[in-house]
Amino acid sequence: xxxxxxxxxxxxxSKQFPLRKPPKSPLCFxxxxxxxxxxxxxxxxxxxxxxxxSLGESFSKASLLALVSxxxxxxxxxxxxxxxxxxxxxxxxxxxxxxxxxSGKTLIKQDFKTSxxxxxxxxxxxxxxxxxxxxxxxxxxxxxxxxxGADFSLANVTKANLSNANLEGALTTGNTSxxxxxxxxxxxTDVPLRDDQREYLCKIADGVNPTTGNATRDTLLCN
Numbered sequence: 001x002x003x004x005x006x007x008x009x010x011x012x013x014s015k016q017f018p019l020r021k022p023p024k025s026p027l028c029f030x031x032x033x034x035x036x037x038x039x040x041x042x043x044x045x046x047x048x049x050x051x052x053x054s055l056g057e058s059f060s061k062a063s064l065l066a067l068v069s070x071x072x073x074x075x076x077x078x079x080x081x082x083x084x085x086x087x088x089x090x091x092x093x094x095x096x097x098x099x100x101x102x103s104g105k106t107l108i109k110q111d112f113k114t115s116x117x118x119x120x121x122x123x124x125x126x127x128x129x130x131x132x133x134x135x136x137x138x139x140x141x142x143x144x145x146x147x148x149g150a151d152f153s154l155a156n157v158t159k160a161n162l163s164n165a166n167l168e169g170a171l172t173t174g175n176t177s178x179x180x181x182x183x184x185x186x187x188x189t190d191v192p193l194r195d196d197q198r199e200y201l202c203k204i205a206d207g208v209n210p211t212t213g214n215a216t217r218d219t220l221l222c223n
Contacts, residue, residue: 004200103141132157143182146211152176166211167217172197187212188219198222 017066075157103121109129116136119165124144134154138159143163147170154174164185185207193201201220208215 157181163207164210166209167191168212183216185209186216186219187214188216189214191219193220 009145031100075199092115093111094114097112097120098116098118099120100117101121102125103123104125106126107122107130108126109131111131112135113131113133114135117140118136119133119139119141120137121141122145123141125142126146127150128146129149129151130147131151132155133151135156137155137157137160139156139159141161142157142165143161145165147165147167147196148170149169150167151171153171153176155172155176157176157178159180160178161182163182166187168187168189168191170188170191172191176194176197178197183201183205187209188201189212198220202220203215205216205220205222
């Protein structure tokens, strides 16, 4: 209901209500209950309260949804990563996988970066392009494994079993170490080894790789 600012009295159903002194305003119409000594209807108050509660609940739900969405979007990438192969449903990057059995599995391009793989069994596994960057493979069994193009940069491959493994084109940059490992029949074709690593491996190298037919010493370019 609205009134003219210049009116002195307002009638409702033949009753008169005294007006408060109207504020100085350029508006010509204002709500009646602002001037009248007239109580706000209870029904209006209840409706206003319901609207306020509804808006509050909507805001709370929106805030909760935003929080959940942010949690999903900004989850740690390392934990969110899912590798390939049959272990695709499991996280294998940055994990402690000590003694885990991966023998005979197809793990092409699987990500094992920075994982602890001590005494893990990879015997006969297909690990083409897999990443063992900065991983700990101490005592792991990599015999007969297909490791072509695998990344062993900064990896600890000491005391591992690499017999008959095919490491053609694998990466071994940084401080990759093969000390104490069995490399009989392993194929190191096109593997960029440090001079000290090559010299060490040539002292223990022996055998012929059953898959490629290449002699281990030849693939290491031993004198």
